[in-house]
Amino acid sequence: MHDIRAIRETPEAFDAALARRGLEALSPRILEIDAARRAKILAAETAQAAQNAASRDVGAAKAAGNDEEFNRLRVLVAEKKAEVARLNEGAATEDTRLRDLLVAIPNLPLPVVPDGKDEADNVEIRRWGTPRTLDFKPLEHYQLPAALPGLDFATAAKLSGSRFVVLKGAMVRLHRALAQFMLDTHVEEHGLNEVWTPVLVKDEAMFGTGNLPKFAEDSYQTTNGWWLIPTSEVTLTNTVAGDTLDEAQLPIRMTAHTQCFRSEAGSAGRDTSGMLRQHQFEKVEMVSITTPEASMAEHDRMTGCAEAILQKLELPYRVVVLCAGDMGFGAIKTHDLEVWLPGQDTYREISSVSVCGDFQARRMNARYKPAAGGKPDFVHTLNGSGVAVGRCLIAVLENGQQADGSVQLPAALHPYLRGKSKITAAGELV
Structure with a gap:
């Protein structure tokens, strides 16, 4: 949420930043409402002061036996109270x-x-890895012989409808191994604290x-008012909601592996084949809570x-910085990691890492006390995929595909699969 004081001080800069997101100038409307609010507050304070003064004078008039003044003041007190x-x-x-206007306005890009x-x-800022040169036509994940026995879209449709999948056999083992590998790496090598959170929130x-x-409309709500989380960014970030932390507690670095749920309301007709865009999926999320000075x-x-x-999974990728018009609602800067998918002959998003500044902290009222003293300030929040498990499964399958229909698995996953290193064209993990 935006700081109204900052908008009052620099309305032109606020509107210029909104224009970069493709939005019209909003500061005139915001400041008009703000001025009306402040005028009513001032008028209420003035009327309250008059009421208080009249209330004091009522007693004096009664003590002096001045009935006329006493009655006039009683009427004035009642009028001022109503005013x-x-x-x-x-x-x-x-x-x-x-407030309703401010909470609907996205964050401002840096x-x-x-x-x-x-x-x-x-804008692409770097690449890592070189896509394999294949001497056969690459297939998409849902076309691979090795994957077909374990990707059951027909049963999922019978159970739940479109954009769901039932994983079986080698596919579910590989999916589980990927999630465990990601968690272990983030905890043991990156120093993140693993957290298990609810998937239902208020x-x-x-x-x-x-x-x-x-x-x-992009999320699912239960009949008793809970929401199914679209990502554990929601739960991890809100662990500090309403808190005032000591600066010594920062940064707080967390990771969680959860089910995620999205209605995909705005994606009709996109990525309808396979499991690239699902209503229910799993993700290993990263969230950091920092001071403003450390957030970048x-x-x-x-x-x-x-x-x-x-x-570690030997997956070629590129890193792009999102332009102002493509960033998410709460971000001030975002890096997307796009993994190479030979079946699509292109790079596709597998992780999005965003810094949100104090935008979410203002909505949550999450602050910290500076070690040097002074007033508590809002923390900065960051979130990112570390990474989307289903999309990583797709990337491992497509990048490891062989001419005979089998899939060679990355060495980093072998310990998580009891030493097995390959999925045969028949879908067996060996």
Whole structure:
């Protein structure tokens, strides 16, 4: 959420940043509501002061036996009391209008973020690995002989409808191994603290990370009001909601492996084949809580953590910085990791690592006390995939495919598969 004081001080800069996201100028409307709110608050305070003064004079008039003055002051007190209530109600209405407007406005991109409207304007900053030169036509993951016995879309459709999958045999073992490998790497090598969280959360948690109210249709809500998390960014970030931390506690670095649920409301017709875009999937998430001074360095560190997973799995990838028009709602800067998928002959997103500044912290009221003293300040929050398990499964299958329909698995996974290193064309793990 945005700081109204910053908008008052630099409305032109605020509107210029919104324009980079393709949005119209909003500061005139914001400041108009803010001015009306502040005027009603001031008027209510003035009326309250008059009420208090009249209340004091009532006693004096009664003690002096001045019935006329006593009755006049009693009427004045009642009038001022009603005026105060009316003005406070009006101020509360304007405050709600202002809050509803501010919470629907996305975060402002940093100056270093490239300009652009969509993914075509994102800027590649580096690549790692070289895609294999294949002497056969590469297949997509759902076409691979090795994968076919373990990717059961027909049964999933019978159970749940489209965009679900039932994993069996080698596929479910590989999927589980990938998640465990990612967690072990983040905990043992990257120093993240593993956390297990609920997948059902309250409105406040979804609001804190910016999923509500603007993106309600992208998530699932139960009949008793809980929300199924779209990612454990929601739960991990909200562990500090309402807290005032000591600076010595920062940074807080967490990771979690959870089920994730997304309605994919805005993706009709996209990636309908296979398991690239599912309503239910698993992800190993990373979240950091830092001081403002450390957040940009932390962003680079987290990007490196996600890259390490792909490097250990020998998966070629590239890193892009998202343009202002393609960034997520709460981000001020985002790195996307795009893994090479030979079946599609292109790079596809497998991780998105974002720094959100104090945007989420303001929504959650999460602060820290500076070690040097002074007023508590808002923390900075960061989140990133470390990485999406299903998409990583796809990448391992497609990059490891062989001409005979089998799949050779990365060496880093062999210990997690009891030494097995290959999925045969018949779908057997050997």
